[in-house]
Amino acid sequence: MSDAAVTLLGIRHHGPGSARAVAAALERLRPDVVLIEGPPEADAVVGLAAEPGMVPPVALLAHAVDDPAQAAFWPFAAFSPEWVAIRYALDQGVPVRFIDLPAAYGLASGAEVPGGTSAPDGPGPENPGAEGEFPYDPIGQLAAAAGHADSESWWEDVVEHRAPSADPAADAPAPFAAVAEAMTALRERAATSRRDELREAYMRQAVRAARRAKYARIAVVCGAWHVPALSSMPTVAHDRALLAGLPKKVKTEITWVPWTHRRLSQHTGYGAGIDSPGWYHHLFTNGAPGEGSSSGRSRALAYWMTRVAELLRAEDHPVSSAHVIEAVRLAETLAAMRGRPLAGLAETLDAVRSVMCDGSEVALALVQDRLVVGDALGEVPESAPTVPLQRDLSRLQRSLRLKPEPEQRELDLDLRKENDTARSLLLHRLRLLGIDWGSPARSTVNSTGTFRESWRLRWQPEFAVRIAVAAQWGTTVEAAATGRAVERAARATALPQLTELVEHCLLAGLPAALPAVMRALADRAALDTDVAQLAEALPALVRALRYGDVRGTDSAALEGVARGLADRICVGLPPACVGLDAEQAGVLRGHLESVHAAIGLLEADEPARAAEPAESSADELGERWAATLRSLARRQPQAGSGAGVPGLLRGRATRLLLDGGRIDSEEAGQRLGLALSHGNQPADTAGWVEGFLAGSGVLLLHDPALLGLLDRWLSGVPAESFTDVLPLLRRTFAALEAGVRRTVGERVAAGALDGTAAGASAEPPAELDVERADAALPVLTLLLGLGSAPATGTATTVARIPRQTDRRSAG
Structure with missing residues (x-):
């Protein structure tokens, strides 16, 4: 465990028991210097951990200066032994150094950084059972040797629930000696990875450097797995030879960023994570379960049950103080029956499930998510080094009163208000930068006005890396979003990408980016001949043109491009719809509907241009689009040939003409009758019906003649074709409202078709036998x-x- 004045404290990362043991050991040892497993680049910022604004969980973030996407995190919670060691050293005025392999080596090759977790969710090395590390889990092996199937419960019994002696300082070395002995035995059976050999060689060099600096008492806080490698020092030449093969360093920057308990949990991808950070934080902050009298040992458990009761009450579960008392008793009884020194997380959750949740796994899942894991978000002081973009974002968050929170919440904005407009601009600009703090959501306010906007907000620690990446485009959020938009416009390869980008620029209020984006859009639109691409691109342009005035943005430059695209679609759509198969027809039907809605919005702008010279109705966009729909509706396939517009598109064009008032129900009935004639292929006819009824079948209820035509056609479908037609009809009617389907079925069953009642026109048989x-x-x-x-x-x-x-x- 010790070599001269060097004391090795082997710990489990993020273990509250290890953290308490480290605190006791440091109080006893009173070291002159504290060496901690971590990136040496952090020595420059470690002093910030003592500032009042630093609240764990936090993480060290290192990234390559030339490529910020190459980054890694080193998370710390309040119950992390390394954090306890850092705070002890800073509080006592003792030097503290990080001794792991520098992050600059790992970031040089883009590989996994030793000692950290890759951004955003890469695996870390400090879980020996992580994939690619060792053939087995050392903690699991120790648990199996002790007769435990679960390594977590074994660790709780041996470390977390260990009752200290009357003199904790005198008892401090005991757990570290036991862990070191166990790890030494395990390492004799396991192969050490190349990465760990390099890391341990660098740590030994750091220990030697501390000796040369004449420190009398050196405390080394490192993962328990590394203790055997640091306790027996090989020669200096041996370690230098190992380190000679390291890649060339890259220039690296490091800072502190907020972290969350959820990101510490193993299921998020962090290899050194834990299953229950919220539970461990509770154990650490509310005293060790084994401290004091029997009543004192139950204090932490009782407080935990009280928190569970508060959570369940807030979610409308009937939980009383009697439930809390009985849950504590049951957890302690289960621990005694299972031979455990104290109730652990397993016993606690079993008691909560039985007493407070009435056996419900749904309610228990809420407890596990909110309390066992938790969403605690740390804080870092303003003096922490950051890129200018991060400082500007923090300023905007404060001025707009938008606090980053790890819990998901809904935000409704009224764009008629100045502050809400500024919030909307910020969220849209961040989305353009790939920082999805907010995602658009369905409005919870009962309003259809275009001045309403709803967002779903949730802050994630990984955004710190994306902010560092986005800093290459500007030093403020607006400048960075503008630079990013211009770059995306230059790299766009499809017209819909550019029209979507134009809409984003208007929503984000980026007038400086619009000229470059509009030039790229005009060039692409002039060369693009794919009607499907044009149809896909038009709706975003029209939305920007129609609703841009809500934000006070100048969208006049879009009108010419939008109307030019609409004219080209009117000309090119009918030929593009000829000879399509069923899948292609389905895709084009979606484009047909979106273009129809977009042209409807463009038509709504006509009164605003009343002062302009009047044009003939034949030249108006609405009339040209109606003529296009009529052309589609008339192009039936020729007998024995596929040269025609599929029935799905013909039927949809007819329905759009009917809904737009371009034809009346009588003409629609005539077209339906032609489509249902026996000379047509049944599959094509079924497609026509699907296109005609898509979205709403209410017209069948208002016009019984149409229902009668459809019923007579379906009754006359040949048996050999009915099997092919049935799936199309089932899909068509399944999409109708339940009330419409029920009423149509009742009318068909009753024979109430063509306005007649069942049996009203029936005559007795001409001859009776x-x-x-x-x-x-x-x-x-x-x-x-x-x-x-x-x-x-x-x-x-x-x-x-x-x-x-x-x-x-x-x-």
């Missing part, structure tokens, strides 16, 4: 209760009875 009818009379007479059987030949009289009954039923 009296002999066959007389054979059924005795049974029929008995069923109707008419007494004795009627005489033969009275079948005509009796046959009228069920007919009258049918009429009463129909009425």
Whole structure:
């Protein structure tokens, strides 16, 4: 464990038991210098950990200056042993140094950085059981040797629940000696990775440097796995030979950034993470479970159960103080039955599930998410080094009262208000930079006005890396977003990318970027001949043109481009729809609908240009689009040839003309009748029906003639074609509203088609087979209760009875 004045404190990263043990050991040792496993570049910023504005969880962020995307994190929580050692050294005025392999080596090759976690979610080395590290988990091996199937529960029993002696300082070395002995035995059976050999060689060099600096008492805080390699020092030449193969360093910057408990959990990808950071924070901040009397040992458990009760009450679960008392008793009883010194997380959650959640896994999942893992977000002081872009963003967050929070929350904005408009601009600019702090959401306010905007906000620690990457485009959020937009315009390869970018620039209020984006858009639009690309690009342009005035932006330059695209679509769409298969027709149907809506918005702007010279109606955009739809609706495939517009598109064009008032229901019925004629292919006819009814089938209820036409066609579909047509019809009617489907079914069942009631026009058979009818009379007479059987030949009289009954039923 020790070599001369060097004391090795082998710890488990993010372990509250290890943190308490380190605190006790440092109080006893009173070292002259503290060496901590971590990147040496952090020596320049470690002093910030003592400032009042530094609140864990936080992380060291190192990134390459020339390529900020190459970055790595070193997270610390309040219960991390390294954080406890840092705070001890700073509080006592003792020098503190980081001794792991410099981050500059790992960032040079873009490989995983030793000692950290790659941005944003790369695996870290400090979980020996992580993939690619060792063939087995050392902690798991120790747990198995002790008869535990779960390494977490074993660690809790041995370390977290270990009751200290009356003199914690005297007892301090004991856990480290035991852990060092166990790790020495395990390393004899495991192969050490090349990366760990390099890291341990560098750590040994740092220890030697501390000795040369004449420090009398040296404390080394490192992962327990490295203790055996640091306790037996090889020669200096041996370590120098190992380090000779390191890559060339790159220029690196390092700073502190806020972190969250959720990012410490293993399921987020951080290899040195833990399953229950919220639980460990509770154990560390509320005292060790094994301290004091029996009542004192239950204090942390009782407080935890109280927090669970508060959470469940806030979510409308009926939880009382009696539930808390019984849950504590049950957790302690389970621990005794399972032979554990104190109730751990497993016993606690079992008690919560049984007593407070009534066996519900849903309620328990809420406890695990909010308390066991948690969303605590750390803070860093303003004096921490940051890029200018980060400083500008922090300034905007304060001035706009938009605090970054790890919990998801909804934000409704009214763009008529100056502050809400500024918030919207900030969120849109950050999205343009790839910092998705906010994502657009459906408005929770019952309003359809274009001045309403809703966002779903959630801050993530990885945004620190994206901010560093975005700093290459500018020193302020607006300048960086402008530079990013110009770069994206230069690299765009498709017209829809440019029209979407134009919309983003208007939403983000970036007038300086619009000229470059508009030039690229005009050049691309002039050369693009793909009608599908034009149709995909138009809606974003029209939205920007129509709603840009809500933000006070100048979108006049878009009008010419938008109308030019619309004219080209009107000309090129009918030929582009000929000879398509079913999949291509489905894609183009979506474009047809979006272009129809976009042209409707463009038409709505016509009154604003009333002062301009009037044009003939034939030249108006709306009339040209209506002519395009009529052309589509008329282009039926020729018999034996696929040279025509698919039925799906013809039917949709007809429906759009009907909804737009360009044709009346009588003409729509004529077109439906033509489409349903027996000379057409059933599959093409079914596609026509799907396109015509898509979105709403209410017109079948308002116009029984259309329903009658459809019913007669379906009844006449040949049996050999019905199987092919059925999936299309099922898909069509499944998309209709439930009430419409039910009413249509009732009318068809009742025969109420073409405005007639069932049986109203039915006539009796022209000739009645009296002999066959007389054979059924005795049974029929008995069923109707008419007494004795009627005489033969009275079948005509009796046959009228069920007919009258049918009429009463129909009425």
